[in-house]
Amino acid sequence: MRIFLVIPGYNEAAHIGNVLKGALKCGLPVVFVDDGSSDKTQKVVKSFKKVVYARHKINLGKGAAIKTGAEIAFKKGAEGVIFMDSDGQHKPSDIGKFVEKLGEGYDVVLGTRNYSSGVPLVRYLGNKLASILVSILFRIYVSDLICGFRATTRNAFNKMELESADYAVETEMVIKIKKKGLSYCEVPVETVYNDTAKGVTILDAVNIFFEVVRWRLTR
Amino acid sequence: MIIIIQLLFIFFAIAMIYIALIHFKKRELTNTDMFVWFLVWIFAILLVVFPDFLRSFSQTFMFARLFDLVVVFGFVFVVVIVSKAYLRTRQLERKLEKIIRNDALDKLDEKKDAKKK
Numbered sequence: 001m002r003i004f005l006v007i008p009g010y011n012e013a014a015h016i017g018n019v020l021k022g023a024l025k026c027g028l029p030v031v032f033v034d035d036g037s038s039d040k041t042q043k044v045v046k047s048f049k050k051v052v053y054a055r056h057k058i059n060l061g062k063g064a065a066i067k068t069g070a071e072i073a074f075k076k077g078a079e080g081v082i083f084m085d086s087d088g089q090h091k092p093s094d095i096g097k098f099v100e101k102l103g104e105g106y107d108v109v110l111g112t113r114n115y116s117s118g119v120p121l122v123r124y125l126g127n128k129l130a131s132i133l134v135s136i137l138f139r140i141y142v143s144d145l146i147c148g149f150r151a152t153t154r155n156a157f158n159k160m161e162l163e164s165a166d167y168a169v170e171t172e173m174v175i176k177i178k179k180k181g182l183s184y185c186e187v188p189v190e191t192v193y194n195d196t197a198k199g200v201t202i203l204d205a206v207n208i209f210f211e212v213v214r215w216r217l218t219r
Numbered sequence: 220m221i222i223i224i225q226l227l228f229i230f231f232a233i234a235m236i237y238i239a240l241i242h243f244k245k246r247e248l249t250n251t252d253m254f255v256w257f258l259v260w261i262f263a264i265l266l267v268v269f270p271d272f273l274r275s276f277s278q279t280f281m282f283a284r285l286f287d288l289v290v291v292f293g294f295v296f297v298v299v300i301v302s303k304a305y306l307r308t309r310q311l312e313r314k315l316e317k318i319i320r321n322d323a324l325d326k327l328d329e330k331k332d333a334k335k336k
Contacts, residue, residue, distance in 0.1 A: 052327070054324070054326070054327050055326070056322075057319055057322060060320070067320065068323050068324065071320075072327060
């Protein structure tokens with residue numbers, strides 16, 4: 001199976017260099033989607049000749065960047081994609097686990113962060129509450145609902161028809177797994193928190209909550 | 220006291236008509252939009268000047284006080300406007316997302332073509 005690594009990023013000049021170095025070592029083709037960065041992200045990424053670089057003119061959100069990245073990868077012949085965050089919180093050494101599980105025939109492989117390795121308590125509790133809420137409303141329990149480290153096959157991605165342009169995309173993906181009857185599994189991944197100010201904020205969490213309720217009502 | 224409140228509301232409604240007119244002159248509102256907003260505020264002024272007109276309605280809909288009727292209908296009006304604004308915003312978000320994403324994909328194809336040449 002031909003697998004591409006898709007990395008969405010916004011103002012990640014500080015970390016993206018190391019992330020791409022690690023990602024390229026895995027030997028997979030890499031697509032980076034710059035979601036309208038205003039810092040030196042573009043310059044840093046363009047110094048990596050092997051990385052396919054695409055840019056949104058303005059910041060749309062993680063969901064939109066993921067969709068653009070996946071579309072580029074599929075156009076280039078990918079049969080599966082692995083999504084990875086650009087802030088360096090995921091370790092490239094875990095990529096092999098996703099490749100292995102996609103090879104075993106799973107439609108979607110979800111990374112599950114190891115909470116003993118520095119995930120803030122508030123995030124941990126918020127994530128667990130969200131998982132319980134989704135399991136009640138949609139009858140699918142995923143232990144880490146919003147982990148950005150995940151993989152999907154081309155067919156599964158197309159079936160999911162993701163709508164979200166923001167951080168709700170990961171939750172939507174889980175809900176669509178259930179709705180579309182896709183096979184999935186979870187793999188544990190290591191997490192390093194470089195920047196706690198970034199990522200899903202309380203406001204994003206509130207927005208995700210309302211989206212979840214909307215999806216339940218508009219099924 | 221009531222006359223002062225009525226005058227204040229009339230002043231407010233005239234100001235709102237003026238604001239609509241400014242947007243109309245800037246071509247941000249169509250003829251129909253301007254006409255609708257003009258009617259809405261003129262109707263509101265008439266209701267404030269002749270509140271007894273609504274009294275028969277409040278009795279028909281079993282409202283004890285005229286004020287309750289105005290509050291309920293005002294609330295319904297606001298809900299309709301907010302829903303419409305919400306739907307329009309979502310539509311615009313989707314269109315914007317499509318344009319920006321297509322632009323990113325097109326630029327990538329242009330780069331590929333340029334390399335081939």
